[in-house]
Amino acid sequence: MKILVCEDEQILLTTLDFRLRKMGYEVILAKDGKEALGVILNQEVDCVVADIMMPFVTGLELLDYVRQDMESNLPIIVMSALEDDEVVLQAFNLGANDFIAKPFKTDELILRIRRLTTQSQ
Numbered sequence: 001m002k003i004l005v006c007e008d009e010q011i012l013l014t015t016l017d018f019r020l021r022k023m024g025y026e027v028i029l030a031k032d033g034k035e036a037l038g039v040i041l042n043q044e045v046d047c048v049v050a051d052i053m054m055p056f057v058t059g060l061e062l063l064d065y066v067r068q069d070m071e072s073n074l075p076i077i078v079m080s081a082l083e084d085d086e087v088v089l090q091a092f093n094l095g096a097n098d099f100i101a102k103p104f105k106t107d108e109l110i111l112r113i114r115r116l117t118t119q120s121q
Contacts, residue, residue, distance in 0.1 A: 001117055002026040002043075006036035006050040006059065007079075012102075016049070019106045025113075033057025040066060045074065047117050049109065052080035052087060060087075060094060067095035075116040079104070 003025045007013040013029055020027045028045065030036035034056035039045065048066070052059040059078050066072050078091045081102040088099050098112050 001047070002028065002045045003113060004028045004030060004036060004039050004045040004048045004050075006030040006033060006048065006054060006062065008032055008051060008054050016106065016109070019110065020113075023110055033059065033062050036062055037065065040070075040074070047075045047077070047113055049077045049079065049113070052078050052082060052091065060091060063091060063094045063096055075113075075119075077109070077112055077116065079109075 003020055005013060005016050005027060007016065008031055013031065017027050017029055028039050028043065030039055033054040036050060037057055040048070050059040050062055063076055063078065066074055066076065075097045077098040077100060078096045079100045079102055080087065091099055097116050100109055100112060
């Protein structure tokens with residue numbers, strides 16, 4: 001199972017990489033939305049975990065591209081420290097499968113990934 005994690009905070013990116021690999025996932029890391037888009041266009045991934053606020057291409061723009069331009073149902077979990085209900089609603093309206101607020105427990109994210117990836121198989 002290959003998971004793309006898009007996060008511009010290096011400490012969180014490293015933590016998620018370590019925990020997901022420990023759980024047996026293959027992990028691809030992207031430090032910004034532009035890099036994440038390149039991965040999605042050039043590699044097969046089973047799930048995307050993307051921060052909403054990222055440089056170059058935001059998580060919402062990435063989500064919109066995957067759903068509208070690629071017409072893909074790739075499972076996407078968005079995460080954010082923003083406490084703006086409008087942004088969360090916008091993410092769901094664009095087609096996010098799930099949302100998790102920062103800070104979160106890594107185990108909770110792993111459960112959400114598991115739930116989404118078993119549903120899409």
